Structures are given as C-alpha cells and as structure tokens.
Amino acid sequence: MVYPSTAQEAVEMRDAYPSSCYLSGGTHLIPQWRASQRPPDLVINLKRIQHWVRPEEVDGLWIDPATTVADLRVCQPVGSQLAALHMALTEFGSPLIEPLATITGNLAAARPEGTLAVSMIALGATIFYDSVTGSGVVAADDLFEKPGQTTLPHGALITGVQIPHPVSSAHSGHLAIRAGLATSTPVVAASAVIEFSADGRVLGGRLSVAHATPTPREVRTAREIMQLGLPVSEVVDVLGDAAVAAIEPDDDWWASARYRQRMTRVVTERLIRSVAAKADTSGGLT
Structure with a gap:
C-alpha cells in the first residue's frame, strides 16, 4: 500500500501499475478483495492527501474526496437546500459505515446498489476528475457505463463533485x-x-x-x-x-x-x- 500526497501523484501511480486501485473509504473495495482470488497489485490509499484543489469556476456545493456520508449529512446547505440529496443520504445504510464511506468513492464504485447517484443526477451534479492525460469533467448522468464501470478514462481519479445552487422556486x-x-x-x-x-x-x-x-x-x-x-x-x-x-x-x-x-x-x-x-x-x- 502506498500513500500519495497529491492527486497528481496518485494518478501517476495508478498509471504505472495498471492492476492497482484507489482506496478511499474502502466500503466497497474491501469486501471485493475478500471475495477475489487475486487482489490488486498495488493499493493507492488517498487518506494522506491533505489538499484537494477546488476549481475557481465552481459555484455551489463542492464535495471533495475526503468528504464522507456522515460529513455531508450534517452539512447545513444540504439539509436546507438539497432535500433530494439529504434524503438519499439518510437511506445510505448502516451508521457504522457512514463515517468511512466517501461520496466520490461511492460514485467511482458505480455499484448497482448505490443510493446517492440518482439524487445527484436530478440535482445536475458535475463530476471533476484527474488522469495522466489531463483533467476533465462529466455530468453525473453521463458517469456510468454499466454496473461497476464508469465512463472516465482508465486510471482517472474523481477529485470533486459540484452541485449547483438551486433556483429559489x-x-x-x-x-x-x-x-x-x-x-x-x-x-x-x-x-x-x-x-x-x-x-x-x-x-x-x-x-x-x-x-x-x-x-x-x-x-x-x-x-x-x-x-x-x-x-x-x-x-x-x-x-x-x-x-x-x-x-x-x-x-x-x-x-x-x-x-x-x-x-x-x-x-x-x-x-x-x-x-x-x-x-x-x-x-x-x-
């Protein structure tokens, strides 16, 4: 297991080891490893990345990769302005995993049982990512290719999610x-x-x-x-x-x-x- 200090360092490690994987909350990955006969060649743990860059053009709620389900549930703008997301968060699952499960990790896993993506699609969320070929964005509705797979470039790392401010009406x-x-x-x-x-x-x-x-x-x-x-x-x-x-x-x-x-x-x-x-x-x- 390795601990990169920046997002760029993480994606470079991921590119160097094609069979590696990112570890954020681990609530999806760890059960998969236990069930798999062949674990990943390298685990890239994101927990020591202290600074996630927020793009200057972002307006609205910004969710970085360190944000957990528990963090977002008590976020005041979510409770007061983004009811769809707040309601989805309350249905996430066991309170035991909410402090561990990260929002971006949940989206990246693209699991069929995931409960958060449907609310983010309705709210018009945008996904930001880094890869060895550069940075990019994708609408939440265009993020998923099939169960367990996203449309992001191979080795891409989700670096944040933007949810725009809703109109007053x-x-x-x-x-x-x-x-x-x-x-x-x-x-x-x-x-x-x-x-x-x-x-x-x-x-x-x-x-x-x-x-x-x-x-x-x-x-x-x-x-x-x-x-x-x-x-x-x-x-x-x-x-x-x-x-x-x-x-x-x-x-x-x-x-x-x-x-x-x-x-x-x-x-x-x-x-x-x-x-x-x-x-x-x-x-x-x-």
Missing part, C-alpha cells in the same frame, strides 16, 4: 422502495427537482430513476414535460409514464421486472406529489 425530493430490511438494496428509487410558478404550475426540473435500470439515469423526456407549464395535477401521470418508459427492469432476488415496472410508476407519482406538497407548505405556491 425549485424544490426537490427522493423516494425509494425496498423489499426487505431498511438497509437492503432498493427495488426502485427516484429523485426529482421541480421548479414551480406561484400559481402551482410546473416550470422545469429533472427526474432521475435507479434500480430498475442497469445504471442510474435521468428521465430525459421528463425535462421536456416539466417545461410545458402544466399544473401539478396534470403532470403527475405523464411523468409516471415517462419514468416507466425510461427503465429496463430485470428479474432478480429482490423483485420481478414486472413489479419494478409497477413500483417505478408508484414511486415517481408519489415523489412528484410529495415535492409539490412541500413547495406548497413552504410558501412556494399560492
């Missing part, structure tokens, strides 16, 4: 349904950010879904629907249809494809109504 939420224990993998999850007019019409927003798809994804048609200026009562069913059309459910241990399809509609419609009700009670609608 926008409200967000997150909802998941599980088939077993509260800490089990969700059967379906959805996150939404919705911008409302004073008279209760939907002016814009994003909707994202997970666990009924191979990877978390934005429901692209939902953005167009939300820009039509329709009342909430007329949007709910249409967004439910859009969410169902965007998924690719499979049968697995937890649920059948048919059940996931039905629950995607249920979760989406409940979520939209919940976000609208929250906007109404907070004075966002008149």
Whole structure:
C-alpha cells in the first residue's frame, strides 16, 4: 500500500501499475478483495492527501474526496437546500459505515446498489476528475457505463463533485422502495427537482430513476414535460409514464421486472406529489 500526497501523484501511480486501485473509504473495495482470488497489485490509499484543489469556476456545493456520508449529512446547505440529496443520504445504510464511506468513492464504485447517484443526477451534479492525460469533467448522468464501470478514462481519479445552487422556486425530493430490511438494496428509487410558478404550475426540473435500470439515469423526456407549464395535477401521470418508459427492469432476488415496472410508476407519482406538497407548505405556491 502506498500513500500519495497529491492527486497528481496518485494518478501517476495508478498509471504505472495498471492492476492497482484507489482506496478511499474502502466500503466497497474491501469486501471485493475478500471475495477475489487475486487482489490488486498495488493499493493507492488517498487518506494522506491533505489538499484537494477546488476549481475557481465552481459555484455551489463542492464535495471533495475526503468528504464522507456522515460529513455531508450534517452539512447545513444540504439539509436546507438539497432535500433530494439529504434524503438519499439518510437511506445510505448502516451508521457504522457512514463515517468511512466517501461520496466520490461511492460514485467511482458505480455499484448497482448505490443510493446517492440518482439524487445527484436530478440535482445536475458535475463530476471533476484527474488522469495522466489531463483533467476533465462529466455530468453525473453521463458517469456510468454499466454496473461497476464508469465512463472516465482508465486510471482517472474523481477529485470533486459540484452541485449547483438551486433556483429559489425549485424544490426537490427522493423516494425509494425496498423489499426487505431498511438497509437492503432498493427495488426502485427516484429523485426529482421541480421548479414551480406561484400559481402551482410546473416550470422545469429533472427526474432521475435507479434500480430498475442497469445504471442510474435521468428521465430525459421528463425535462421536456416539466417545461410545458402544466399544473401539478396534470403532470403527475405523464411523468409516471415517462419514468416507466425510461427503465429496463430485470428479474432478480429482490423483485420481478414486472413489479419494478409497477413500483417505478408508484414511486415517481408519489415523489412528484410529495415535492409539490412541500413547495406548497413552504410558501412556494399560492
């Protein structure tokens, strides 16, 4: 195990040893190592990197690789302005791993059971990374190639996540349904950010879904629907249809494809109504 002191040093080590891996929180990697017959040739532990560079152009919430789930749960802007993310964080899992699990590590693992990416997609997050060929950015919705694999260049290191400030008329939420224990993998999850007019019409927003798809994804048609200026009562069913059309459910241990399809509609419609009700009670609608 090696301990680089900078992000650049870390990516150079990763490039020099193709079978190496980064270690951040370790909540995904360590169980994988125990199950694997061939551990990585080199483990690059990021814990001693003291300074993570925040790009000057970043505006909004900045999450660096040292930020854990426990850190973000008590972050005031998250609780007051980014309800979708805060709600996803509260469903993360056991309190025992929250102080260890890092946000960027969770995204980089690209695990199907991951609970945070769907909220970040809805919130319009941007992922920053470094690699031996240079730095880059990618939208959260474009981060995932397939389960366990991202679209980042080989050996790239996520150096931060930016979540833009929401507009004052926008409200967000997150909802998941599980088939077993509260800490089990969700059967379906959805996150939404919705911008409302004073008279209760939907002016814009994003909707994202997970666990009924191979990877978390934005429901692209939902953005167009939300820009039509329709009342909430007329949007709910249409967004439910859009969410169902965007998924690719499979049968697995937890649920059948048919059940996931039905629950995607249920979760989406409940979520939209919940976000609208929250906007109404907070004075966002008149």
